[in-house]
Amino acid sequence: MNEKQPRLRYCSHCVLPSTFPGITFDENGVCNHCRHYKGDDARAALKKKYETKFLKLLDERERNGAYDVIVAYSGGKDSSYTLDVFVNRYRLKVLALTLDNTFVSPRAFKNISNVCDSLGVDNLLVRPSRQMLRTIFKTAAVRELYAAKTLERASTICTSCISFVKGSVLRTAIEKRIPFVGFGWSPGQAPVQSSVMRTNPALMKNTQQATMKPLYRIGGDRILPFFVTDKQFERKEFFPWNIHPLAFLDYDEDKIVERIGKLGWEHPDDTDPNSSNCTLNAYANQIHRKRYGFHPYVWEIANMVRTGELSRKEGMEKLTPPENPAMVAFARDELLNP
Numbered sequence: 001m002n003e004k005q006p007r008l009r010y011c012s013h014c015v016l017p018s019t020f021p022g023i024t025f026d027e028n029g030v031c032n033h034c035r036h037y038k039g040d041d042a043r044a045a046l047k048k049k050y051e052t053k054f055l056k057l058l059d060e061r062e063r064n065g066a067y068d069v070i071v072a073y074s075g076g077k078d079s080s081y082t083l084d085v086f087v088n089r090y091r092l093k094v095l096a097l098t099l100d101n102t103f104v105s106p107r108a109f110k111n112i113s114n115v116c117d118s119l120g121v122d123n124l125l126v127r128p129s130r131q132m133l134r135t136i137f138k139t140a141a142v143r144e145l146y147a148a149k150t151l152e153r154a155s156t157i158c159t160s161c162i163s164f165v166k167g168s169v170l171r172t173a174i175e176k177r178i179p180f181v182g183f184g185w186s187p188g189q190a191p192v193q194s195s196v197m198r199t200n201p202a203l204m205k206n207t208q209q210a211t212m213k214p215l216y217r218i219g220g221d222r223i224l225p226f227f228v229t230d231k232q233f234e235r236k237e238f239f240p241w242n243i244h245p246l247a248f249l250d251y252d253e254d255k256i257v258e259r260i261g262k263l264g265w266e267h268p269d270d271t272d273p274n275s276s277n278c279t280l281n282a283y284a285n286q287i288h289r290k291r292y293g294f295h296p297y298v299w300e301i302a303n304m305v306r307t308g309e310l311s312r313k314e315g316m317e318k319l320t321p322p323e324n325p326a327m328v329a330f331a332r333d334e335l336l337n338p
Contacts, residue, residue: 014302015315019293021152037306046192047248053196054243058090061179068092069180069243072099072169073116073123075108076277077253077267078246079184080115080260085245086182087119094119094182097172099165100127102134103280103331107268111277114264126168128226132219136160137280138335141287145214153189155296157284163211167227170204173240174232185244187251188303195247199239204228251309272327273318274301282323283331295319 009018012029024032061068069086073079073096086092098104098112116123139145140156150159173181181199208227215223232238257267267276274297275281288296295301298319305315 010316011302013312014305015312015319016298016302017294020298021148033302034306040308043192043307050192050195050248051245054090054245054248057180057196057241058092065177065179066093067095067122067176067178069182070095070097070169070173070176070178070240071182072097072165072184073112074098074165074184074277075104075112075115076184076275077256077260077265078186080111080263080265081256082182082184082245083115083119083121084260084263085249087121089245092180094121095172095176095178096121096123097165097169098123098125099161099168100125101161101164101278101280102130103278103334105268105270105277105279107266107270108277111265111268115260118263124172126164126226128164129222132222133161133164134335136215136218139218141283141332141335144291146211150210151288151292151296153296153299155284155288157280157287158296159211160215161278161280163208163215164223164226167208167212170199170240171226171228171232174228174235174238177238179240180243181240183242183244185246186300186304187247187307187309188300190244190247192247194242195244197242199242201233201236201239204239205230205233251304253310270327270330272323273321279327280331280334282327283335286323286328 009025009029010016011025011031011034013034014031016023016031016033018025026035069092071079071083071086071094073083075098083094083096086094096112096116112123115121137157137160140160144151145156146159154162169181172178205228212223212227270279271277272282272285274285285296301310301315301318304310305312
């Protein structure tokens with residue numbers, strides 16, 4: 001006779017489940033992460049501090065390059081708004097870099113074109129080998145490639161993809177001597193304290209190696225053009241600052257969608273609730289949930305619920321419904337029958 005599986009329990013404040021690594025609950029059902037949250041006043045002070053820090057860096061920067069900032073631009077909601085912020089709030093010269101992972105929604109490509117045209121932003125499209133990327137994604141779908149800690153924040157498939165994005169953006173910034181690298185991370189993806197941070201070459205080299213090694217075993221030399229070289233890591237003076245402004249600015253999804261809608265952005269109808277650009281995401285999420293027992297976006301969403309960017313109801317609506325079967329089937333069939 002099979003034993004009953006324990007009932008899944010969620011934090012009574014945020015949305016973290018009992019399956020999330022290291023979680024504990026108090027007698028009121030509040031998780032340890034919510035108990036350690038220092039409160040909105042402390043966070044507001046941090047947000048002001050880090051925007052001030054960024055403004056000071058802007059005043060001090062050397063204006064001798066074609067671009068002030070290169071932005072990892074997926075065509076999604078948050079990265080589209082981030083482009084707008086850099087152009088219209090901070091008046092910067094922006095280069096948007098888009099990596100085609102072979103699963104970009106057609107509507108997302110249209111959004112990329114519309115937003116870049118509306119903002120007058122140059123767009124660099126990076127398109128790795130379709131065969132290589134899909135071999136990597138197929139491998140990630142059947143076995144784990146990365147350390148357990150990494151998988152608390154993203155699925156194996158997404159970690160593989162974002163490694164190419166980060167590598168390509170940083171390498172381009174170094175080659176073009178662009179002083180800032182911008183990311184459209186939501187406030188839940190990274191803390192305010194990391195929103196304005198100088199890239200540390202030694203740390204980045206170790207971080208890159210952690211994902212490059214398993215990727216190299218699958219893709220071989222074909223992955224190398226999309227990552228920083230050992231020689232580039234030696235040029236410490238060319239390493240940029242990482243900026244993710246949505247961490248220190250006010251974040252309201254409805255207002256963001258309204259604003260970027262004026263730039264020609266529309267939500268795709270072929271992506272899941274946690275992506276507005278990638279048609280592979282639903283399949284990646286389903287695999288992660290089956291493999292680990294929790295949604296790969298749960299850390300991000302829980303942070304946003306904790307800090308008030310989302311209501312708990314909105315967070316649960318993003319995390320608890322099963323993935324759309326048609327979206328999962330599409331991505332799975334694309335990988336298995338390219």
